[in-house]
Amino acid sequence: MSKLAVVALGGNALLRGNQVGTIDEQEQNTTDTLENLVYLIKEGYNLVISHGNGPQVGNILMRNDAGEQLYGIPQMPLDICVADSQGGIGYMIERMLRNVLRKHGIDREVCCLVTPVIVDHDDPAFTNPTKRVGRIYDKAQADALAAEKGWIFKEEVKDTGSGWRRVVPSPKPKGILNIKVIDQLVRQGIIVIASGGGGVPVYIDEEKNVRPAEAVIDKDLASALMAAEIKADEFYILTDVPFVYLNYKKPNEQKLEFLNYADTMKYLEQGMFGEGNMAPKIKACLDFIKRGGKMSVITEATKLEDMSYGTKITMEYED
Numbered sequence: 377m378s379k380l381a382v383v384a385l386g387g388n389a390l391l392r393g394n395q396v397g398t399i400d401e402q403e404q405n406t407t408d409t410l411e412n413l414v415y416l417i418k419e420g421y422n423l424v425i426s427h428g429n430g431p432q433v434g435n436i437l438m439r440n441d442a443g444e445q446l447y448g449i450p451q452m453p454l455d456i457c458v459a460d461s462q463g464g465i466g467y468m469i470e471r472m473l474r475n476v477l478r479k480h481g482i483d484r485e486v487c488c489l490v491t492p493v494i495v496d497h498d499d500p501a502f503t504n505p506t507k508r509v510g511r512i513y514d515k516a517q518a519d520a521l522a523a524e525k526g527w528i529f530k531e532e533v534k535d536t537g538s539g540w541r542r543v544v545p546s547p548k549p550k551g552i553l554n555i556k557v558i559d560q561l562v563r564q565g566i567i568v569i570a571s572g573g574g575g576v577p578v579y580i581d582e583e584k585n586v587r588p589a590e591a592v593i594d595k596d597l598a599s600a601l602m603a604a605e606i607k608a609d610e611f612y613i614l615t616d617v618p619f620v621y622l623n624y625k626k627p628n629e630q631k632l633e634f635l636n637y638a639d640t641m642k643y644l645e646q647g648m649f650g651e652g653n654m655a656p657k658i659k660a661c662l663d664f665i666k667r668g669g670k671m672s673v674i675t676e677a678t679k680l681e682d683m684s685y686g687t688k689i690t691m692e693y694e695d
């Protein structure tokens with residue numbers, strides 16, 4: 377039987393830190409990343425692909441704002457902006473993947489699904505925004521936007537550039553509305569693109585109606601939930617580092633190649649993984665393993681084929 381994997385594409389897979397984000401840039405980055413997935417596809421994996429949307433949904437929010445100011449176009453709520461980003465990015469991945477598959481002579485169908493993801497309406501995250509979206513501003517610009525529009529900003533320190541980014545609520549994903557469809561499609565061998573941007577946030581009200589939630593869900597947590605629910609064997613998070621490290625960027629930095637659940641949890645509690653970047657990825661990997669997944673891997677897309685790269689997390693160390 378074919379192995380089933382969920383692969384979550386990080387921000388870098390679509391948009392690099394030093395790029396403005398033209399469609400040409402995003403298409404080229406996406407193609408380069410998808411070329412690295414050909415290895416898994418040729419190995420016969422059934423695949424669900426998810427992706428981030430932080431920079432893109434931030435841009436949509438700014439277009440929203442500019443449209444209202446310049447032309448009086450009504451602002452759209454955040455769930456619609458997330459759905460827009462999911463559709464746009466998912467369509468781009470589908471188109472690029474079809475071309476990559478054709479180039480390699482692979483006959484597999486591809487399908488992109490807009491995916492509503494359920495959150496709790498009273499999740500404390502709604503009163504404590506943490507999810508960074510959009511571009512990086514300097515302090516003066518961030519202060520001006522905060523005063524003018526009431527946006528909330530948090531500092532972001534990255535190798536590619538530091539500054540201030542807008543933050544929005546990011547509640548924990550609890551369920552995926554069209555999970556049965558995702559499961560059925562992927563088990564037929566169709567490569568499914570789903571839960572992009574963490575999914576469109578919704579909650580279920582007391583009358584069991586589906587209602588919109590104003591949030592951006594963490595794509596790694598939503599992808600791990602999806603991976604666990606479809607009983608995937610493996611869960612890959614592709615980002616911009618080849619390994620997870622202890623004492624990252626310090627003189628005693630140490631790469632982590634194999635980790636068991638208990639040690640990963642211990643390092644997480646010791647604060648070894650950056651809050652807002654690596655820590656959520658580690659939590660997502662642990663969620664997946666705890667719910668029966670065999671292996672989580674964090675690495676760069678270009679290193680996927682070489683098993684000597686990547687941090688591999690399993691429940692127990694293998695002999």
Ligand SMILES: Nc1ncnc2c1ncn2[C@@H]1O[C@H](COP(=O)(O)OP(=O)(O)O)[C@@H](O)[C@H]1O
Binds near residue numbers: 534614617653654
């Ligand atoms: N212990 C660690 N090991 C590796 N990277 C870490 C660690 N702690 C923090 N990081 C940071 O996490 C970043 C990846 O997370 P993030 O920027 O959110 O990725 P993506 O946008 O691809 O989802 C790395 O570029 C690195 O700067």
Ligand SMILES: NC(=O)OP(=O)(O)O
Binds near residue numbers: 592594
């Ligand atoms: N939704 C989400 O987590 O997107 P990024 O990975 O781009 O931040």
